[in-house]
Amino acid sequence: MSAAKTSIFLTGATGYIGGAVLQKLLQHPNASTFDITVLVRNAEKAKILESKFGVKVVVGTHQELDKLESLAENADVVFHCADADDLPAAKAILRGMKKRHAKVGDLPILIHTSGTGELTDDARGMYATDTIYSDLDVEQIKSIPPTAFHRNVDLAIIEADEQGYVRAHIILPSTIYGIAEGPLFEAGVSNPHSIQIPLIIKGSLDRKRAGIVGLGKAIWPDVYIHDVAELYIVLFDSIMNNPEKTGHGWEGFYFGENGEHSWYQISRAVGEAMVELGLTDDPEPTPFSTDELIKYFGTEWLGNHNGTNSRCRADRGRSIGWKPRYTTEDMLKSIKPEMIVLKKKLESKA
Known part of the structure; x- marks a missing residue:
């Protein structure tokens, strides 16, 4: 008998980060053992993803919370690469993962996309700060005010991890740059430009x-698009291969900077x-x-x-083998x- 496949649900497949992450998952050495499902709005892009890339596609929006919840419930791993500030969508995903944990008894994995905008001040270009965050400094991470950009969603995810029904990891990219390249971008499925x-x-x-x-x-800080996408894969591999050595919850913040x-x-x-x-x-x-x-x-x-x-060091990602170039x-x-x-x-x- 063949081993069961790892079911993966990914949001943001037509976006800049999500497209780059999906592309790396499709090129992963273990890609044949993945069962990948994505949620996209565009029916034409859905057809290309299914026919050309063999990805399962559900057509819908992140406002359809029941769809998000159901898709998350059926996944071993969720890569949430869409809007970092959509709290209802994040909560729907968490509800689905909670249902899965209650029904199946496993501990589903969440890799959520936030951003180093969480560390910002109101300098308006007039000064540099000396404050530099390390993602290995848990007390420093905890000190970020709840009113910070992206923080309300991150705190909801941390709470879910603390309640024990999900292993949550949060990647915080910085200024991402570069025109994304590769099959998904060439096919017109994913957006090749940053913001x-x-x-x-x-x-x-x-x-x-x-x-x-x-x-x-x-x-x-800054990070190249395909370098930060590689951080998602390094983290995913670390979770799958060395779960006890891979930080989650408050020890699961991973800055993306080089x-x-x-x-x-x-x-x-x-x-x-x-x-x-x-x-x-x-x-x-x-x-x-x-x-x-x-x-x-x-x-x-x-x-x-x-x-x-917004100053930080990606110490945690480097500690698990991430090597941005x-x-x-x-x-x-x-x-x-x-x-x-x-x-x-x-x-x-x-």
Whole structure:
């Protein structure tokens, strides 16, 4: 008799992170032992996922909480790679996992996506902080205020772990960069672009000058898209092979970082790329006005988010064997090629 397959439910398959994680699961050495199900809105993408990639697909939205609950209940492992701030969706997934634990008696595994936005302050680009978080420092992680960005969802997940019906792990990516590549992205299933840097690029292109929040002095970590996707796989493998040595709950926070940058460095690189492409004559960024923050980022608060500090070290992920390869220097080099692609896309829509 063949061994039972590991049933995996993944959210966010058509997104940037979720697509990169799903792609790595499909390329995993043990992929033949996985039974992967995803939830997507788009029926056309669902067909491609099923026919070309052999993934089971349920068409629906994260507002259909009964579907989320049922899909989570039927999974050994849940990769939640969609909206980090959707508390109802997270609670539905946890309800499903609780039902599974009560019915089957096993301990289902959750790998949830949060973000280092949880560590931010209100610097507005005016200063750098000396506070650096380590994901191995549990007391420091516990000290993050409950009002912090993403924190309400993370706390609900930690509570579920403490209640003993799920083994919860939370990955907190930082500034993710790079145009994602590979079969899922080439097939048009998953979004190849991040959010933070592309928004700064698009805003800068529109105003014909690189933009910045304040003086750009605040500092964030950064991580390459396929490096952070590999963190999910390293964590998953560690959970499957060495569960007692793999931290969960309060010991289950895993930062995704491989270096850090100031916001000025990003905006200056945007400015230099614009000069090289003949789009402006001065590489030096100028501050976004309040109106521009709203125009380019949706709200003034979200705009100012690009002037916050968020400093951390991915010590826990490295302790279980994660070895990110790409650095802050690679991040800065990625800005010009991303600008070229985004500019073409904007022109094709115009």
